[in-house]
Amino acid sequence: MSQTAQTQAVAALVPHLRRVCGDDGVLTDTARRRTYESDGLTHHRSVPGVVVLPTTADQVAAVVRLCADSGVPFVPRGAGTGLSAGALPHPGGVLLVTSRMRRVLEIDVDNECAVVEPGVANLDVTRAAAPYGYYYAPDPSSQQVCSVGGNVAENSGGAHCLKYGFTVNHVRGLDVVTPSGERVSLGGKNPDAHGYDLVGAFVGSEGTLGVATSVTVGLTRAPERTVTLLFAFSSMDAGGQAVSSIIAAGVLPSAVEMMDALAIEAAERAVACGYPEGAAAVLIVELDGPAAEVDAQAMAVTRLCAAAGAFETRTASGAEERARIWKGRKSAFAAVGRISPAYIVQDGVVPRTALPEVLRRITELSADSGIRVANVFHAGDGNLHPLVLFDDAEPGAAERAEEVSGAILDLCIEHGGSITGEHGVGVDKACKMPRMYGPDDLATFDLFRRALDPGGIANPDKLLPTPRLCGERPGVRTGVHPLVESGRAEQF
Amino acid sequence: MSDLPTRDPQAGPDTEQIFGDLLGECVHCGFCLPTCPTNVLWGQEMDSPRGRIHLMTQMHTEDVLTEAAVGHFDNCLGCLACVSACPSGVAYDALLEHTRHRVEREHERPLGERALRGAVFALFPHRRRLRLMRGPLRAYQASGVSSLVRRSRLLDRLSPALATMERVAPPLSSPPPPLPELVPAAGRARARVGMLVGCVQGAFFPEVNTATARVLAMEGCEVVIPPEQGCCGALSGHAGRLAEAAAFARRLVEVFERAGVDRLVVNSAGCGSSMKHLDRTLAEAGADQGWVRRGRALSERVADLTEFLVELGPRAERRPLPLHVAYHDACHLSHGQGVTAPPRALLAGIPELTVSDLPDREICCGSAGVYNLFKPEVARELGDRKAEGVAATGADVLVSGNPGCSLQIAAAMDRAGAPVAVTHTARVLDASLRGLPVERLLGRG
Numbered sequence: 001m002s003q004t005a006q007t008q009a010v011a012a013l014v015p016h017l018r019r020v021c022g023d024d025g026v027l028t029d030t031a032r033r034r035t036y037e038s039d040g041l042t043h044h045r046s047v048p049g050v051v052v053l054p055t056t057a058d059q060v061a062a063v064v065r066l067c068a069d070s071g072v073p074f075v076p077r078g079a080g081t082g083l084s085a086g087a088l089p090h091p092g093g094v095l096l097v098t099s100r101m102r103r104v105l106e107i108d109v110d111n112e113c114a115v116v117e118p119g120v121a122n123l124d125v126t127r128a129a130a131p132y133g134y135y136y137a138p139d140p141s142s143q144q145v146c147s148v149g150g151n152v153a154e155n156s157g158g159a160h161c162l163k164y165g166f167t168v169n170h171v172r173g174l175d176v177v178t179p180s181g182e183r184v185s186l187g188g189k190n191p192d193a194h195g196y197d198l199v200g201a202f203v204g205s206e207g208t209l210g211v212a213t214s215v216t217v218g219l220t221r222a223p224e225r226t227v228t229l230l231f232a233f234s235s236m237d238a239g240g241q242a243v244s245s246i247i248a249a250g251v252l253p254s255a256v257e258m259m260d261a262l263a264i265e266a267a268e269r270a271v272a273c274g275y276p277e278g279a280a281a282v283l284i285v286e287l288d289g290p291a292a293e294v295d296a297q298a299m300a301v302t303r304l305c306a307a308a309g310a311f312e313t314r315t316a317s318g319a320e321e322r323a324r325i326w327k328g329r330k331s332a333f334a335a336v337g338r339i340s341p342a343y344i345v346q347d348g349v350v351p352r353t354a355l356p357e358v359l360r361r362i363t364e365l366s367a368d369s370g371i372r373v374a375n376v377f378h379a380g381d382g383n384l385h386p387l388v389l390f391d392d393a394e395p396g397a398a399e400r401a402e403e404v405s406g407a408i409l410d411l412c413i414e415h416g417g418s419i420t421g422e423h424g425v426g427v428d429k430a431c432k433m434p435r436m437y438g439p440d441d442l443a444t445f446d447l448f449r450r451a452l453d454p455g456g457i458a459n460p461d462k463l464l465p466t467p468r469l470c471g472e473r474p475g476v477r478t479g480v481h482p483l484v485e486s487g488r489a490e491q492f
Numbered sequence: 493m494s495d496l497p498t499r500d501p502q503a504g505p506d507t508e509q510i511f512g513d514l515l516g517e518c519v520h521c522g523f524c525l526p527t528c529p530t531n532v533l534w535g536q537e538m539d540s541p542r543g544r545i546h547l548m549t550q551m552h553t554e555d556v557l558t559e560a561a562v563g564h565f566d567n568c569l570g571c572l573a574c575v576s577a578c579p580s581g582v583a584y585d586a587l588l589e590h591t592r593h594r595v596e597r598e599h600e601r602p603l604g605e606r607a608l609r610g611a612v613f614a615l616f617p618h619r620r621r622l623r624l625m626r627g628p629l630r631a632y633q634a635s636g637v638s639s640l641v642r643r644s645r646l647l648d649r650l651s652p653a654l655a656t657m658e659r660v661a662p663p664l665s666s667p668p669p670p671l672p673e674l675v676p677a678a679g680r681a682r683a684r685v686g687m688l689v690g691c692v693q694g695a696f697f698p699e700v701n702t703a704t705a706r707v708l709a710m711e712g713c714e715v716v717i718p719p720e721q722g723c724c725g726a727l728s729g730h731a732g733r734l735a736e737a738a739a740f741a742r743r744l745v746e747v748f749e750r751a752g753v754d755r756l757v758v759n760s761a762g763c764g765s766s767m768k769h770l771d772r773t774l775a776e777a778g779a780d781q782g783w784v785r786r787g788r789a790l791s792e793r794v795a796d797l798t799e800f801l802v803e804l805g806p807r808a809e810r811r812p813l814p815l816h817v818a819y820h821d822a823c824h825l826s827h828g829q830g831v832t833a834p835p836r837a838l839l840a841g842i843p844e845l846t847v848s849d850l851p852d853r854e855i856c857c858g859s860a861g862v863y864n865l866f867k868p869e870v871a872r873e874l875g876d877r878k879a880e881g882v883a884a885t886g887a888d889v890l891v892s893g894n895p896g897c898s899l900q901i902a903a904a905m906d907r908a909g910a911p912v913a914v915t916h917t918a919r920v921l922d923a924s925l926r927g928l929p930v931e932r933l934l935g936r937g
Contacts (some may be wrong), residue, residue: 032538040521079525088606097537
């Protein structure tokens with residue numbers, strides 16, 4: 001569809017959308033639409049054709065059906081905190097925002113699960129479960145604002161995924177509106193449904209397979225004891241060494257987080273977290289479980305870190321003290337705004353053993369390019385979050401930062417890692433997918449996507465590389481799919 | 493010689509440029525969303541701080557002020573919860589003040605809105621005019637017409653703003669004797685402090701001022717209360733009426749410079765919050781550097797009553813008050829001034845008194861200066877939410893550090909059919925220091 005045709009198609013849809021969502025639930029005014037032009041990753045911007053704010057699953061289904069009938073693309077959006085531009089609006093499409101669907105529908109203590117609408121903030125699940133002695137384990141740093149629906153789309157992780165796993169390990173059931181506007185239920189309250197793991201396929205699909213309208217998540221019993229330890233090191237290498245020895249000793253902390261001097265400086269300025277002075281690296285280790293086990297592990301971890309050269313140790317077991325240790329880490333991304341006018345948050349994974357080497361290479365990259373890089377990462381599972389700092393007022397700086405950021409991902413792939421740990425692919429990394437996956441892999445993904453979304457209207461241009469986006473050979477595939485052709489797949 | 497207009501070298505840096513720089517601080521992370529009251533109510537980007545900053549950026553870079561944008565700026569309560577939540581340190585307070593100033597200058601409001609605003613700003617920042625209303629208001633409340641009017645919902649139909657004014661008006665008793673110009677310290681003086689009486693506080697809660705002066709004196713402060721002090725300018729400043737705010741600020745500076753005080757103690761959160769940046773208000777209004785400096789010098793002396801008392805340390809004996817109080821964080825105390833621990837510490841220091849926090853304590857009660865008069869429906873909804881929280885604590889008394897919040901929450905509790913005694917931190921301390929019975933705080937004697 002040409003751009004004009006798309007604009008006309010959206011305009012034709014508006015009266016119908018108003019009938020479904022009410023005048024108050026449809027935004028057409030330019031100034032208002034523009035406030036939705038980006039999610040948390042602001043260097044990708046695009047003003048949506050129209051914004052809809054449904055309040056019920058029926059409304060979502062009706063909106064999607066309208067889109068399907070007229071071939072207008074739609075992009076689901078939660079709280080708009082994503083860091084891969086997964087919710088980047090389509091200029092000729094509908095932005096379907098779930099921010100008004102934020103009821104906790106049920107806390108089922110007996111079955112240890114919660115049923116929530118997609119717009120519920122991650123932390124609000126824990127708040128609702130806390131009176132029963134439970135919590136929701138996946139904890140992105142933006143947990144007080146990011147939505148459960150967004151977490152499902154991006155398969156979000158967080159500091160504690162080292163021990164407890166990602167969103168996919170906690171979602172048991174989904175009510176989904178498919179790209180054709182059909183309402184289906186996947187999985188349920190039972191954690192081990194049989195047959196194809198469709199819940200697993202939907203989690204992390206970044207809105208390309210439809211929109212979740214309710215999510216059933218498993219709840220985790222609050223541990224008897226939680227201890228948070230903070231260690232200060234005079235080099236990143238020493239910190240890395242400590243991480244290796246902790247894992248080698250067979251201890252599985254719930255979280256192992258590391259920050260370098262630049263990230264510490266930013267956090268210090270933002271929230272005055274009071275980390276040890278002169279630290280080139282701080283390591284935060286959290287242990288949880290039965291009291292006796294946690295106490296024994298805390299002693300072992302403290303001993304191992306001292307052996308690796310920790311010059312200061314802090315131990316916190318009260319909620320408030322622990323929060324003080326976490327405060328610096330949790331605010332680190334946004335806090336970087338204090339030391340740099342602009343920055344890119346990168347998200348890559350390397351095998352834990354490659355951490356010291358990759359960090360050294362990042363330091364070299366930074367020195368060579370003159371672009372500062374602050375490092376904050378989930379050290380336990382090798383999930384790096386380099387923050388590439390630049391001044392957007394300086395001509396060419398953004399491009400150089402982009403280059404450094406891209407080079408860091410190349411480093412991750414080179415060392416056997418991955419281009420995303422938990423932020424998702426979105427638009428930002430779609431063009432990097434061919435570096436991770438071969439043509440057959442991508443063709444398989446594409447086949448799966450098209451099976452559910454033959455019209456290609458569900459969050460197009462995200463997750464998988466497209467010619468328009470990545471400057472590949474242009475042209476829409478017209479012939480037989482290569483997998484079908486080679487007899488490895490069949491199209492119904 | 494150039495004939496281009498040149499900026500007055502005495503004037504500060506270009507406020508537009510500062511505005512642009514401040515806008516650039518926002519990294520669009522969204523951490524402000526969950527604490528923003530309008531986002532809590534409506535869940536749409538343009539009524540969140542991040543969305544409003546986007547609208548401000550549109551206004552700044554394209555030099556346009558759309559009708560839609562003005563509506564969303566007006567919807568902001570100015571509670572500054574976003575400032576507390578922001579990890580990037582975005583000065584949303586300064587952004588909002590600048591934006592509202594521009595709206596005030598450039599946006600033509602419909603006649604009804606103009607009239608209401610005119611009336612509010614002709615009344616509220618003027619203590620004497622407010623005090624004149626006390627007599628008729630008391631007669632009105634005593635006559636029983638008040639409950640008739642409420643039952644008839646007549647005012648709701650005529651004007652929601654008038655209805656709100658009627659509902660939040662506190663039940664008035666006969667006023668305590670006026671405060672003297674100087675209250676001597678009990679025992680050896682530890683400090684000489686000025687005291688702001690405030691417009692709404694002074695007219696509707698004179699007993700809070702009396703309690704404040706008494707507590708300060710009992711704690712060893714000589715208290716100077718210049719009778720010629722006027723409004724601090726907070727209400728005008730928050731509404732973008734900067735010329736008016738700056739005029740009030742100048743008078744305040746002159747009066748308290750003459751008073752020769754170490755500190756200027758404020759017992760009303762909204763006033764204190766804006767008095768801590770008189771320099772910014774004056775600069776934004778185009779005052780010269782001399783005035784900006786004088787404003788800054790006074791601002792540096794401003795302290796909320798509770799933070800000043802904690803800084804001073806307790807000297808007078810605290811007597812037991814067997815009470816369960818819920819403490820409400822006035823936005824302009826917690827978010828505007830970062831004062832959350834001192835009031836709690838002072839309350840917790842009273843023997844036999846227990847303090848509870850409210851659920852969602854960072855969310856505004858809807859009072860927000862005169863917001864509840866301009867946006868009564870929004871304010872009512874937020875007030876109802878707050879009232880639910882207060883009821884959930886089961887406390888005997890709700891304590892807050894701002895007169896507007898007290899009026900708003902008391903009205904919401906009445907509406908919910910669960911009336912609760914509402915009082916100010918100063919009155920609780922006063923009761924403890926003087927060994928008064930708890931009934932005095934519960935309004936039963």
